[in-house]
Amino acid sequence: MKLPITGGCLCGAVRYEISVKPASSFNCHCRTCQKALGAPYLAAMLVPSSALTITGNYKEYATIAASGHVVYRAFCPECGTALFGRNSAFTKLRPVSASTLDDPSIFRPQKDIWVADAQPWDYMNPDLPKFDGNPWH
Numbered sequence: 406m407k408l409p410i411t412g413g414c415l416c417g418a419v420r421y422e423i424s425v426k427p428a429s430s431f432n433c434h435c436r437t438c439q440k441a442l443g444a445p446y447l448a449a450m451l452v453p454s455s456a457l458t459i460t461g462n463y464k465e466y467a468t469i470a471a472s473g474h475v476v477y478r479a480f481c482p483e484c485g486t487a488l489f490g491r492n493s494a495f496t497k498l499r500p501v502s503a504s505t506l507d508d509p510s511i512f513r514p515q516k517d518i519w520v521a522d523a524q525p526w527d528y529m530n531p532d533l534p535k536f537d538g539n540p541w542h
């Protein structure tokens with residue numbers, strides 16, 4: 406994987422750079438991701454917060470996760486692209502949307518999470534481990 410990893414929103418107003426290899430990669434099929442993205446699931450990489458450099462102004466929308474923690478979802482106020490997030494309880498790592506990478510083909514999902522919320526038409530790779538909810542706690 407070539408570093409830094411770069412990406413940004415549809416209009417280009419918000420850009421980001423990731424200076425290290427992601428800690429993990431997953432597809433989240435939860436209902437909140439479906440709504441927030443207007444897509445069947447979120448393809449995301451967890452990256453160290455200290456390794457994520459963001460330029461441009463973005464807005465955040467807060468939701469309460471099943472865990473009770475606040476999840477902030479960041480999007481470009483100009484074009485609406487959902488870019489990254491942060492969790493009030495896990496500040497060391499941040500999820501970044503793999504679909505917003507300049508080269509999304511480098512993304513290698515390792516697991517499917519919140520598959521209990523997945524839609525029947527959301528086809529998943531049968532070879533990936535599946536978790537009904539959040540596998541981290």
Ligand SMILES: [Zn+2]
Nearest residue numbers: 414416481484
């Ligand atoms: Zn934009």
Ligand SMILES: [Zn+2]
Nearest residue numbers: 433434435438
């Ligand atoms: Zn989700």
